[in-house]
Amino acid sequence: MSKMIFVNLPVADLPKAMAFYTALGFTNNPHFTDETAACMVWSESIMVMLLTHAKWQSFTDRPIPPSTSSEVMIAITLDSRDAVNALVDAGAAAGGTADLNPPQDHGFMYQRTLADPDGHIWEPFWMDPTAVPPSE
Structure with missing residues (x-):
């Protein structure tokens, strides 16, 4: 398997975040997308996982930084x-x-x-x- 990177990002509004990344040229991988997360593909080896705050918090107890940091x-x-x-x-x-x-x-x-x-x-x-x- 080739090396890949998945950048995980917490988002407040999943549909809005998906629309933003689509406007940048990312495509959605529906196999890894549901109402809590969306896999947005930049290239064959780079994906961005957009995670609702609740989904994000299922992976870590660390707080989500404010958008100003x-x-x-x-x-x-x-x-x-x-x-x-x-x-x-x-x-x-x-x-x-x-x-x-x-x-x-x-x-x-x-x-x-x-x-x-x-x-x-x-x-x-x-x-x-x-x-x-x-x-x-």
Whole structure:
């Protein structure tokens, strides 16, 4: 079996969260979706599990952080600067918040941030590995 990553996120409103991720280009895997959770597919190896608060709390006793805090930033690669801008713009139009952190343009790498409706931070970025400055 190839290695995969499942990012589990607590969400306040499952249908709203599913609509947001669909607007970003994720697809739903109905085999792992019910009224408490939805599996949203980014690629063959990356899935996001959207879990209602009750479902989330069946896995851990730790509190769900408020939407104003950040526990992680999930970075995903895209094929171009335009793709980064398009994803962030689509997310903002679907109820997310664009650019909680200022966009960063390092020439060889371009990144922006996007918070989903529950405050989870995504960092779509484009990078040209052939243009990375050599390390000193």
